[in-house]
Amino acid sequence: MTSLFAVVPAESSDDTPVRRITVSVNGKRHTLDVEPRLLLAHMIRQGLELTGTHIGCDTTNCGACTVLIDGAPVKSCTMFAVQADGHEVTTVEGLASASELHPIQEGFRDEHGLQCGFCTPGMMLTAKALLDENPDPTEDEVRWALSGNLCRCTGYQNIVKSVILAAARLRANNHVEEDEAP
């Protein structure tokens, strides 16, 4: 319905600066007018209504707000939306297709790598960035890669197992694809 109307801001004060940015989120291009001080996390959550990206700490410690910018994990609560202009953002909503879960998501479910679920999106995206770079990480490599993401429920052991299981399944999938290639 948005093509039928646009909300006119009630009293946009003249001294409120606005910047126009274009960001690709989960493969979809968005052009938005944003205040320069708007945090990327808020743009994703409130602006694009993708609430899977959570906000935990405001100080870049907890990693609940982790998204991928051009494939690299970034804590979106300490990045401005304008800094994402022209970049590709992946959020947890971009991990799965409508019908199929990503092996990392399956790994977290199968190894009980989550309890309250609040840190999970950030954990999975950080794991994705790791596995994209290193398809066969050791336990220590997984622990190091995830050390910017806090979890208060699980004690991490099952998260580590989730990522290692996902890595094995991804390798097996890739192996099958390679075999099938002409």
Added chain:
Amino acid sequence: MTVDEVKIGGLGARRTRVEDNRFIRGMGNYVDDITLPGMLHMEVLRSPLAHARIKSIDTSAALAMPGVQLVLTGELLASRNLAWMPTLSYDTQAVLATDKVRFQGQEVACVVADDPYIAKDACEAIVVDYEPLPVIVNPTQAMADGAPVIRDDKENQHDNVVFDWEVGDKEGTDRAFAAADMVSELELHYPRSHPSPIESCGSIADFDRATSKLTVYMTTQAPHIIRAAVAMVAELPEHMIRIVSPDLGGGFGNKVPIYPAYVVSILASILLERPVKWIEDNSGNLISTGFGRDIYLRGQLALRSDGKILGVRMHTDSDHGAFFSDAQPSKFKIGLMHAAFACYDIPVAHLTSRGVYTNKAPGGVAYRCSFRITEAMFFQERMVQAAADDLGIDQAEIRRLNFVQDDDFPHRTPFGFLTDSGQYAKCLDIGLEAIGYEDFLKQKEEARKNGRLLGIGISTMTEPLGAGNSREYDILGIKMFDSAELRVHMTGKAILRTGAKSQGQGHETTWAQIVAHELGIPADDVVVEEGDTDTAPFGMGTYASRSTPVAGAAVSMVARKIRAKARKIAAHLLEVSEEDIEWELGRFYLRSSPESGVTIQECAMAAYSNVPDGMEPGLENNAYYDPPNLTWPFGCYITTVEVDPLTGVWDVLNVVAVDDCGVRINPMIVEGQIMGGLTEAYAMANMQFITFDSEGNCVGSNYMDYLLPTAWETPGFELHEVVTPCPHHPIGAKGVGECATVGGPAAFVNAVLDALKGTGVRNIDMPLLPDRVYEALTEGHDVSGAPPLRTD
């Protein structure tokens, strides 16, 4: 024909979690994910000072900012009799400060605006004129002669004492000490710690003038208690209040209390007739919401020379902050501190406890424990270790010698609790075997020769979980029962609702497993709903590891009521009398001809289509369960560490946990809870540092200073189990979510002190930061962690 219980996801099945399907897709529904039409945003202005008189508050600049809808101060609240609210511990607490601020971070004003950025800007435009007052940050200062009275708002409060309380047998204990071969004494501080769920607190209040109904979405572990409290505080009729607790991003006790900003958001919505959202920032969460612990112990054990404990004497001084708003429903001022030593056979004991006000945040909560049990078990296990060292006997042996024996149950503890089951020595033996106790002692000796410091620490304890029976608990007079409502649809599918509220425990998964166990309906056919007071039966919520002991029992009981009715229907369908049929999982059959039978699903269909004459149609019921006793799980935690003598840094080598929580509904979930608990135990022992300087500034107000362990530091865990079913729980289960947090810290601390044995150091207060360990090691003295923070 027999249904395989594990295949249908019954008891003992490692069923993957139902709730994960939304969480792994980012489709959870946490409070901050909810947006209502016309919603406004609220921000809180907090006091920068720990103790100060408010001379004036000027809100004019804030009100003049475009987009600001409302500024609320204590004065406005006072005009509606809302400036103060009652606490769960029979005290009062300021909602917004009127006369004084009493801790750093206290709520002074709130701004409601079109968006959260404007609200934050407007908070900064509020000008508050403060007159600083002397600050108190520990019990010694609070009780000193001439100390300023923090709670001068209360009539008849002429000092800073909240309570003086005692329990046990003083004379008998004195006699035991007079007869002792040796007295071992220890002074400890269990530091303030914060539960720190990654999701902070928040609420969306939505008052609808047309229907007079107030809906509040909020981060609460106990929605029904909130409804009752809002009815009393805001004087709204209870049936016109709906509290919805959506998905919670962790709780750990932090989301039990009623915080001022919840109340202000409700008032703001009533005044503005629009939804008002408040989302707390992380610093606000750390400096103002329910902390845990902050308690000092002077403990003494009367000992026979062989290690037998003849008597226990404990005195505690607890720091409750500026308002006594401990979120604890026990009938005892210091919670269940006197559950200490419950796993040991001790003839006599005496405990005195004093609580004081200080200029620190209020709201002592049971951070992943049941009301001072963490402190009780930590004190107990530190005292036992010190006694073993003082006597020069083995730390495993002293425990074995004093354990309540397996055939000694039910056992009355020296403070009057009744423990009912356990195999303590067996758990200890399994733990010692797993860690390789004898070998490690040899390794430790060898390492010493090379200047390396290895240590091993043991902690064994039983704790009372599952608040609780009405003898020991109530909340403002309400009994601590819980409830379940089960509706079986005609096709044999079902919906279950309980008065508990999961915050990561996985109730949607495990409650369905209990139904599967009782009725043979596959767990996948049972949907579980919690957290909405308009639909869930009245319950007391989830904390104190009470879900399985209380609500879980209610689930069993309601399923059994359903089964009883289904049995009558089955008899009707089989055209026999009830006495002639038997039950096996999922099916009633003729005793005389077992192949003739009807399934629970067929009974469900008949309940809506073919009931016997005189029977009400339908297959639904509810159950309220008031537990006859607490459950008493047992935990044995053993850790080995190596201390670096050059830096004071200590590394964990191994952690072994042996937990006996009775029958396990879903072993995968139980193990997850134990590992989470062990991590918090490690965190408190090692790094979670929240303290105060002499001016009352909170050190640890963000995750830069308040260190939470990451995947990198957190050790791996080896888990073992023993199963001693709870004799009074319908399925033999006991609480477990908190055992490792409660029993774990002493294992780590004991291990580090074991590594320092021979240096003359008997105690280092948690967290065992490298500088504290280094100081103890190099200067050969105990290191206290009591505030104010040392700045030397």
